[in-house]
Amino acid sequence: MRIGPLREGAFRSRLHDPRTAVVIGRWLGTALLICFLTGLYSHVLQDPPSWLRDHLPSRPVDLYRASQGLHVISGIAAIPLLGAKLWTVYPRLFEWPPARSVRHALERLGILLLVAAMLLELFTGLLNTLQWYVWPFPFRQTHFWLAWIAVGGLLLHLAVKAPEIATHWRRARPQLAQRRGFLTAVTASVLAVTAVTAGQTVPWLRRADLLAPRRPDIGPQGLPVNRTAAAAGTTQPPTDWRLKVTGPRSYELTMDELLAMDQHEAELPIACVEGWSATARWSGVRIRDLVTRAGAAPTARLRITSLETAGPYRVTEMEADYARDPLTLLALRVNGAVLAPDHGYPARVIAPGRPGVLQTKWVERLEVIV
Template structure:
């Protein structure tokens, strides 16, 4: 390219000094990689599958982050419907992330000879393009690795998972857009058209497809009920646990195995309330079938019975648009106290639940009372409730 003002090459197209040819050894030698499948068409086919999985992961992960930690302008307007919204979106998030693992492996195998291309960098533009790809690959590997361990609730690293996962998602998305822009011509040329049927391409793509299908079918049952019988590799079985429901944080871990004999629910509103368990049981009961849906990807539905939260708020004189702060008997932990938007608080399906599936709550499920609300992350379904504060 010529600069229109000086007639010289553009800054980013300036050639770089090249290393001597004697350094071209091992995998740097020409002809080292002989498989015909290290070619653009195969890379584009796998790349569009992987790109779709990454975009789906990003969008559903962004939604999960907003529901857990909404910006101030949105916090009072979070939707409580559809009832199974979070169950579906977070299930898709983990399913897509799991499927992306074999896809990423296949994509990297297809293009890894590019790591050893000669010369290593032909120009400033070429060097910047390679650096952007390095960022994309490194961030994606870290994102998928930490996300997979999160489904196992194993955090062997010193940094906070949720915030790191969130920002890695933005880095990956930005680097992916740059990569697609840089390779737009190649992608367009090989998107649909197959110039030649390479030996082994169909078998390779079929193997990748079968691998993704196998991983998906054997893990998606933790969030897709009709695949539960094939839930062989998922870290959780949604039908196993106290009262037939899984538990992420037990009463022992939260320090709530012993509930005070004189436990009372305090509702701090314009008309303060102090209600015993007997008082709550004497109030009109309501039953709702709602899921517990957790960030790790598992979900399970149950029938919850208790007092509608809006009935408690009406007795406490809370205004219709009031936000709530719900405090647990748990003395520490990131979700010992949570806030609730008025859209949830006033939804007729949102309950202060006292029983699940017709039985008194197990200690691990939040005895004596817990919050259950539609379209809400499981970490915000506060257990062992002791206080509800009307924030105005």
């Protein structure tokens, strides 16, 4: 017997129709496309393929800030859009018979994979903005591959549904008042979640930053902190700390010797993968001056080692364009004050256009590599 949601005529709302699904789908598709492209850019910066490594841009200085902010904003906006889309089409889950043919069964399995990938992608991404990792798998790699699964499933779904999408793409006549009300409510919900979270990236929305996990103006020296000195095991740097620069002409520098070198200032943002960003005035020694003194070639890259005892970003690499950029500093001060331990004392890297996880704190060694 066909009972409950399986019975014919169980769903009476006129909003469970193809036109509404197409409209919401266009909005959702736009958000997901922006989220995918900006996320791909962030992944490439953190793990560049060899053929692209020497072509990553260090300018404009706010490029990563804008890109990753847009990534998180579009990802959060996609959550209510995905909810609205699923509500519009969920009666089809109860179609009878469940599979009319092999093709129909494969289509439904593809939709199941697409929905599962999108839900997991969006909600793990949301929890990442909170730095709440309740799963046993590595976030960044899983997030990357889930994105490709979701995109592949979406393209397949669009190909299968292309005739139906084309039929309902243009505005229907006459317009349903119910549909207008529903779409207005969805638009309002998207604008609301954007307004109360985007302030961690967009300065003029900062006062409305009610639900975002970070306030970019709160933290030691007026900057937020993701990884503290206590978590990194660097609360007490060695009293005999020296910066080690290795290359064709290796050398070491004490803090006094670093301070005696030409000091430069740069106003640069810290922009983190969680979506928050904040600008500060940094001062220190240009990285290019340090590597030139070590005899580095103009095309040389750097390997940067931190004092922290463990962590996936204890050792990072910097491409030549960043290392030679005059704004890239081994920072010793921020906003006129000596770096706080949580901001990388005794020295940290600050470079334009890079993710915050690559702005290595508690620097111990700069190694010239080919």
